[in-house]
Amino acid sequence: MRRPRWGKSVTFFGNSGESTESPPGSDEPPSSGQDGARDALDGRRVVVCGSDRTMLRVVTELVSSGERVTAIVNPASRHYDRIGELGATVMGARVISEGLLRRAGVDADDDGTPSTARALVLLDTDDVHNVHTALTARDMDPELRIVVQMVNPRLSKQLNDLLGDCVVINGPSLAAPAFVSDALEDDELTWMELGGQRLVVGPADLIREPHRTVLADTTSSATPQLLPASSADPDGDIVLGTGVRPIWRSRDVRPAGWFMALRDILDSRVRKIAAVMAFLVAGGTAVIHFFGGIEWWRSVYLAAGAVTSAGIEDDAFSEADPWVKVAAVAVQLTGIVLMALLTAVVVDSLIGARLSRIIGGVRGRPRNHVVVCGLGTVGARVLEILTERGVAVVGVDQDEDAPGVLVAHRLRIPVVIGDSSNEETLRSAGVQRCQSVLAITDGDITNLESAMVVRDLNPDARITMRMFDHDLAQRVERRLGLGHSRSVSMLVAPAVAAAVANRRKQVTIPAGRRVLLLTEVNVESGSVAGGLRLGELDEAGGLRVLARQDFDGPWDWDPEPDRVLRPGDRLAVAGTRSGLARLLMATRAQRGSAAS
Numbered sequence: 001m002r003r004p005r006w007g008k009s010v011t012f013f014g015n016s017g018e019s020t021e022s023p024p025g026s027d028e029p030p031s032s033g034q035d036g037a038r039d040a041l042d043g044r045r046v047v048v049c050g051s052d053r054t055m056l057r058v059v060t061e062l063v064s065s066g067e068r069v070t071a072i073v074n075p076a077s078r079h080y081d082r083i084g085e086l087g088a089t090v091m092g093a094r095v096i097s098e099g100l101l102r103r104a105g106v107d108a109d110d111d112g113t114p115s116t117a118r119a120l121v122l123l124d125t126d127d128v129h130n131v132h133t134a135l136t137a138r139d140m141d142p143e144l145r146i147v148v149q150m151v152n153p154r155l156s157k158q159l160n161d162l163l164g165d166c167v168v169i170n171g172p173s174l175a176a177p178a179f180v181s182d183a184l185e186d187d188e189l190t191w192m193e194l195g196g197q198r199l200v201v202g203p204a205d206l207i208r209e210p211h212r213t214v215l216a217d218t219t220s221s222a223t224p225q226l227l228p229a230s231s232a233d234p235d236g237d238i239v240l241g242t243g244v245r246p247i248w249r250s251r252d253v254r255p256a257g258w259f260m261a262l263r264d265i266l267d268s269r270v271r272k273i274a275a276v277m278a279f280l281v282a283g284g285t286a287v288i289h290f291f292g293g294i295e296w297w298r299s300v301y302l303a304a305g306a307v308t309s310a311g312i313e314d315d316a317f318s319e320a321d322p323w324v325k326v327a328a329v330a331v332q333l334t335g336i337v338l339m340a341l342l343t344a345v346v347v348d349s350l351i352g353a354r355l356s357r358i359i360g361g362v363r364g365r366p367r368n369h370v371v372v373c374g375l376g377t378v379g380a381r382v383l384e385i386l387t388e389r390g391v392a393v394v395g396v397d398q399d400e401d402a403p404g405v406l407v408a409h410r411l412r413i414p415v416v417i418g419d420s421s422n423e424e425t426l427r428s429a430g431v432q433r434c435q436s437v438l439a440i441t442d443g444d445i446t447n448l449e450s451a452m453v454v455r456d457l458n459p460d461a462r463i464t465m466r467m468f469d470h471d472l473a474q475r476v477e478r479r480l481g482l483g484h485s486r487s488v489s490m491l492v493a494p495a496v497a498a499a500v501a502n503r504r505k506q507v508t509i510p511a512g513r514r515v516l517l518l519t520e521v522n523v524e525s526g527s528v529a530g531g532l533r534l535g536e537l538d539e540a541g542g543l544r545v546l547a548r549q550d551f552d553g554p555w556d557w558d559p560e561p562d563r564v565l566r567p568g569d570r571l572a573v574a575g576t577r578s579g580l581a582r583l584l585m586a587t588r589a590q591r592g593s594a595a596s
Contacts, residue, residue, distance in 0.1 A: 047070045047072065056086075058496045061493040067497075071090050101136065101137055105117030108144070114143065122147070150168055169495055180385045182464040188206065195546060202241075208243040209241070216512075225541065240574070280331055284303030285303040287327065308339060369393055371395075371438070372386075373450050376442060378466070393413055399417075437454045437458075437464070448472075448482070452482065462483060467486075506580075515576075524587060530567050531566075532586075544574050545571055549571075549572075
């Protein structure tokens with residue numbers, strides 16, 4: 001029996017950045033996503049492994065979807081009791097073993113009997129643990145659906161080669177575009193993953209060329225032309241592309257660099273000591289010249305030698321008056337003390353302040369930039385997207401080894417090392433002159449404190465907080481007026497639940513008073529579409545096939561219209577509701593074929 005293909009995770013973002021399902025009130029017929037709903041009622045369980053906030057959100061999402069959930073949780077997790085209260089069967093374990101997975105339901109027999117569990121969700125924060133558990137489960141049941149959350153995007157790309165058919169969820173990639181949209185107020189852009197690529201929909205003047213396709217000609221805003229073959233006004237089109245044009249805002253933010261590092265090392269203490277030494281050298285030079293009868297240049301040399309403790313030529317003072325000799329000794333002793341103080345101050349500047357922190361500061365007085373507080377995995381991805389947009393940005397984190405700090409150094413983004421809830425730290429990042437602030441550390445209280453300080457320093461700044469506690473977030477937004485709040489786990493949970501249920505997901509693109517839907521569709525065995533040429537599916541103004549994928553091949557974003565469709569093919573399409581409804585009927589297995 002051929003192994004079923006579950007495909008890769010396809011997660012879409014609406015204008016708010018949240019993952020979206022079919023729009024309310026859609027008049028399309030039931031989609032292939034109902035297969036996932038039937039799976040949820042077949043009595044088989046979903047095994048979820050993890051212990052953090054995302055685990056709690058995912059279990060909540062699955063239980064509310066009608067799934068029977070077995071949760072493997074570390075007993076030390078503070079969410080252990082709460083997960084049990086949600087209705088999941090909880091198994092406490094610090095280490096996941098093959099025996100534990102078998103007791104949880106991954107118990108397929110060699111005679112072909114499927115496992116009690118139909119899906120395994122791995123949400124550990126350690127990618128290595130997730131990969132190890134996934135490989136173990138795949139050996140136990142080759143047909144098991146596996147959904148894995150991965151932090152390292154490079155490792156996630158290789159995971160399909162190790163596990164075959166699986167769904168990979170990357171939390172930072174899901175959440176970062178939503179935070180960026182809040183920071184820039186990009187309501188015109190819609191980010192998504194479609195056909196194995198990360199894509200964006202928006203006005204043509206904002207989308208980087210080449211464009212994948214023109215979705216709508218909005219020359220007439222009331223009645224835009226959907227899926228036009230050509231457009232008289234390309235700049236007014238809504239298009240699909242792979243990225244956005246750089247904004248090219250003025251680069252008011254610059255890393256401190258070596259110049260600022262030297263300036264901080266040569267602080268006021270060093271300057272005061274240097275001034276005293278210069279005064280002594282100048283006074284000593286005058287005394288030696290006028291009372292010793294020595295030329296000016298040699299007088300400077302002798303005075304500097306005495307002040308810096310480099311030594312004095314005794315022959316030069318052998319015939320001098322006694323008071324001159326005493327003065328020379330006093331100057332030399334003062335120089336010894338000053339040199340010791342100078343050495344101590346410089347060492348304190350280098351070691352006490354840490355050279356890495358000095359180099360990572362902000363140069364000048366930045367304006368109209370975005371401040372990102374919290375440079376973990378989500379913050380690192382946010383920095384990358386903002387840099388792609390050409391937006392001036394400053395990062396803040398108290399851990400100089402955080403993933404986002406390394407990304408910032410690579411992208412030459414200035415970073416302030418310090419507590420983001422501290423006023424002086426935020427002032428160093430130029431918060432009082434910034435455009436937006438993203439408080440996206442791992443702590444709700446830290447983000448709340450940062451937002452309150454920012455509001456005091458810059459009442460006009462747009463603030464977006466990362467908050468896990470949904471009730472706290474609502475009350476903060478309503479009573480304190482500190483801006484928007486988002487939860488990474490709430491963005492990830494719907495994507496995981498959709499992958500478990502194998503639901504088809506789609507995104508809605510508004511075009512004037514009309515809408516377009518973008519989604520992926522499978523060509524089922526026994527369907528009308530099987531055997532048709534690809535070009536026969538296109539409908540002028542109703543449907544357009546964007547890309548095609550063979551059962552075990554890569555996505556083809558320039559498919560030949562004469563290519564014959566086969567069962568198992570997957571199509572990325574854009575269409576109206578009626579056009580997509582007709583495609584779903586054509587690609588779905590006929591009842592007579594299914595019954596036979």
